[in-house]
Structure formats: C-alpha cells, structure tokens
Amino acid sequence: MSVFVSICVFLFGYDQGYFSSIIVNPHFKLEFNDPSALQIGTVVAILEIGALLTSLSLTHIAERRGRRRTTRLGALLFSLGGLVQTFAWNLTILGLGRFVSGMGVGLLSGTAPMYMIEISGADQRGFLGCVQFTGNILGYSSSIWLDYACSYIDGNLSFRIPLASQVFFGLILWLGSYLLVESPRWLLEHDHDEEGLVVLADLFANGEVHSPIAIQEFSSIKENVILNRFQGKLDLWSTVITYPHRVFIACSAQFFAQFNGINVISYYAPLVFENAGWEGRDALKMTGLNSIIYLISTLIPWKLSESWGRKPLLIFGGTGMGISLILISITSLLKHSKLVVLFVSVYNSMFGISWGPIGWLIGPEVLPNKARSGGSSLATATNWISNFIVGQLAPILLEKIQWRLYLIHSISCFTSMCVVYFVYPETKGLSLEEMESLFNDGTSSMTKSSRAPSTVESATLGIDPMQPPQEPNINVQVPSLKSIHKFKTDDSRSIKSWVA
Numbered sequence: 001m002s003v004f005v006s007i008c009v010f011l012f013g014y015d016q017g018y019f020s021s022i023i024v025n026p027h028f029k030l031e032f033n034d035p036s037a038l039q040i041g042t043v044v045a046i047l048e049i050g051a052l053l054t055s056l057s058l059t060h061i062a063e064r065r066g067r068r069r070t071t072r073l074g075a076l077l078f079s080l081g082g083l084v085q086t087f088a089w090n091l092t093i094l095g096l097g098r099f100v101s102g103m104g105v106g107l108l109s110g111t112a113p114m115y116m117i118e119i120s121g122a123d124q125r126g127f128l129g130c131v132q133f134t135g136n137i138l139g140y141s142s143s144i145w146l147d148y149a150c151s152y153i154d155g156n157l158s159f160r161i162p163l164a165s166q167v168f169f170g171l172i173l174w175l176g177s178y179l180l181v182e183s184p185r186w187l188l189e190h191d192h193d194e195e196g197l198v199v200l201a202d203l204f205a206n207g208e209v210h211s212p213i214a215i216q217e218f219s220s221i222k223e224n225v226i227l228n229r230f231q232g233k234l235d236l237w238s239t240v241i242t243y244p245h246r247v248f249i250a251c252s253a254q255f256f257a258q259f260n261g262i263n264v265i266s267y268y269a270p271l272v273f274e275n276a277g278w279e280g281r282d283a284l285k286m287t288g289l290n291s292i293i294y295l296i297s298t299l300i301p302w303k304l305s306e307s308w309g310r311k312p313l314l315i316f317g318g319t320g321m322g323i324s325l326i327l328i329s330i331t332s333l334l335k336h337s338k339l340v341v342l343f344v345s346v347y348n349s350m351f352g353i354s355w356g357p358i359g360w361l362i363g364p365e366v367l368p369n370k371a372r373s374g375g376s377s378l379a380t381a382t383n384w385i386s387n388f389i390v391g392q393l394a395p396i397l398l399e400k401i402q403w404r405l406y407l408i409h410s411i412s413c414f415t416s417m418c419v420v421y422f423v424y425p426e427t428k429g430l431s432l433e434e435m436e437s438l439f440n441d442g443t444s445s446m447t448k449s450s451r452a453p454s455t456v457e458s459a460t461l462g463i464d465p466m467q468p469p470q471e472p473n474i475n476v477q478v479p480s481l482k483s484i485h486k487f488k489t490d491d492s493r494s495i496k497s498w499v500a
Helices: 002-022 026-031 037-056 058-086 091-119 125-150 157-179 184-189 193-204 212-231 236-242 244-275 280-297 301-307 310-333 337-353 355-366 369-400 404-423 455-461 482-487 495-499
Strands: none
Touching (some): 002 125, 037 091, 091 157, 125 157, 125 355, 193 212, 244 280, 244 337, 244 355, 310 337, 369 404
C-alpha cells in the first residue's frame, strides 16, 4: 500500500521536474512569447499557492473525510489542472492550470506521509517513508526524460505531451484509491472499531483478527484515542500552543528542506547547466543523468533510516549539501561545466539520502494522533510557502547574482545541521504512541481540556464528571469478533477481501 500511495508524491515529483525542462523548450518560448524570468517564476510558483491553500485546509478535510477520500479528491484536482495546462493558449491559462494542480498536490503531499505513518509499524516506518520519497524522485526523473524524448518532436507537442501526461497519472491514482484500506487510526478515532481491527489484522497479523498482535495494537491505539478525546480537540493554533516543540520540528524540517537549495536545482536544473556552459538538448541530457543519480541515492536511506537513525542522516546530508553548494558556486564561476554536473549530482545525492526522505518522515511521526492532521497541515503549508519563495526568486537571482545564490543556500545547510543537533530527538524504533517519552508534553497525561467531557464520555473513561479532571481509568473494549467473521475468507489478503 505504501508503494501505491507513493504515486501521490510521484505526482509531486513529476510537477517539480517537467516544467524545469519545458521552460527551455524553444517551441514553448515561441508559443508563449519568450516569457521573462519574472513570468517564468510566477508560473512555476503559482502551483505552490494552490498547494498552500489546500494544505491549510488539510486538517479539516483529512479528519472529516478520511485519508482515502482526501487522496481521491487530490488526484481529481491534479488531473483537472493537467487538462487545463494541456490546452492553455497563454501564460494566464497555464498558470490557472498549475494553480488547480497545486491544489491537488497540496492535498496529496500532506496526506501521503500521514497515511504511510499511520499504517506502518515502528520498525518499518523509516523504511516505508524512504520508499515513498523514492516515488517522488522517480516522478521527477520520469518527467525529465519524457521532456528529453519529446524535445526531438518538432512542434508544440514537444511540450504539450508532458503536460497531458499529468491527467493520466492523476487518473491512475484516483482509480487505485478505491483499493486502499482506510487508516486504522482514523477508523478508531471515528469509532469504526470493527473496520479498524480488520485493517490492523491485515497489516500486522496476516489477517488474523484473533491475533494478540492485532488486539494489542488495537488496544494501544484506542486507549490513546479515548485519552485524547478526554483532553479535547485541537485547532491549528491550539496545536502550536500545546505542542510547540513538535510543531517546530515538523515545520522546520520542511523549511530547511526547501531553503537548503533543492528546488533551485529541481525547478531550474536546465538553467543551472546552461549557465555553466551546457546548451540546448545537452542541458536536458545532463539534467536527466543527474536525476538518475538522484534516484539511486534515495535507495540508501531505506536501510540507514532505521540502522543509523534520523538525526545522523540529517547532519551528514546537511554537511554534504553545504560543501557541494560551495563547490557548485566556484565551478559555475570558473565555467567548469563538467565539474558543475559532478557537484550537482553529489548535492542531489546528499539531499536524497537525508533531508528529502527524512524531512517528510519526521514531522508526522513526532506529532501525536490528535494533532497529526493539524500539525501536518502547518508543516505542509510551511513547505509550500518556502517552495513559493524559492520558486519565485530563483530565476531572478540566477539571472542577477548567478553563482552567489548557491552560497546563500549553503549557509542554510550549515544552519540546519545545528538545529538538528540541538533540537531534534531521535525517533527510530518508537511507536507513534511512544513518542511522548521524547517530549514529556502531556500527550499521555492529563492536561487542561478546551471543554469538559460529556456524560457519555465520562462514563466511557470511568470518571465522575462532577469531579475535577484527573487521570482517567481507561477500559478498552475489543469489538465483538462475530460480526467481523463476515469480512474474512480463507484468502484474507485477496483483492476481493480488501474491497469487501
């Protein structure tokens, strides 16, 4: 399921890559009257505005509609935006299409990591999170090579085919979302206990609902749900006030992932290589070769995220990225085109090992269940605000200050290392319900609630509603297994069973 949900971030990666090559396409320049650096930056960055709007509403959509339906909506918006872009006749319509696609990407990029975190075991979370990021870079690389292949077409189809392919990929995700199971934590949060137990059994106990593993997982999650319900629901601002350390980690991970310079390379790699001396189709080819190295590097943290841990990877990657950016700056100044390609590849590899996958992983996993949607919404919004700033300014700064831009981003890399070392905890090997031991911020102990528990909730929690709030006596009831048997067959892992 995590591999399939990686299509969500595949679409994000595809949108990062295809436009970077299109903007140097001569037919594109002719069709859209050779747009200026400011116009290009605006069309590129308008996607981030759409993504920002939907990421801020993610806390309401994902909580009310569930992870599957949110994914479905994001896929439809992405396809609709791709359709508008395909038939765009001026930059305004093209920008409108990217805005709509951005709305879809905003939902998908926030939902996919959250969904993956909630269906993963403690010992698999790092691996599956990194697999998901590999899907992102696979999308990026695919778009670059599709652009390169289409560059041999003489005419407007050379850039309209990559635009139209967005519709195809979005529809695949939309259709596939009907085969996904819902997040078990969302199911239990909304009192769909029987369905939640079935999903947990499928995920962790080979479909055996009687398994002690499934029952223990159910009890642990449900206990946390009941406790969070007693403490009261959180809006976005309450999430920041209640969990400032956790929200800072989630948001700063996204901030540094962007300001460490990756989107200068991802969005404008052909321009970077053209400035270094490569021209035309050769710049596209170098971008494509670089994307393959980038893709291979994302395989490394599949193992290291659990063996090394999150913090060492972030510090190691930040160091390598900072040094690489300094070397890119020097070689760009000296016009050593081959060395620029080499150091860009090293830089992308360092990002693919560290801030790329871990930046998306660490935020949702440090956030408690009741604040995960809200915290993920804030973190994703931080990502898109940072994306917009970088996307808008990068082409202008590449034109004005050229090689000096990389030095600015290298400073961000070295700053991020210090923040990780002094502020970030190590999260490997811990279940989501065990994260409280790292923060001691009251997730598993009583805090002041925004409202008093109702009479029904008080009875469920085993407390006297007339008494001051205190640690509740939680008694989790596993749902009756008789009603669950109808879902199970001899082949409980079959597609037929999943659809049921």
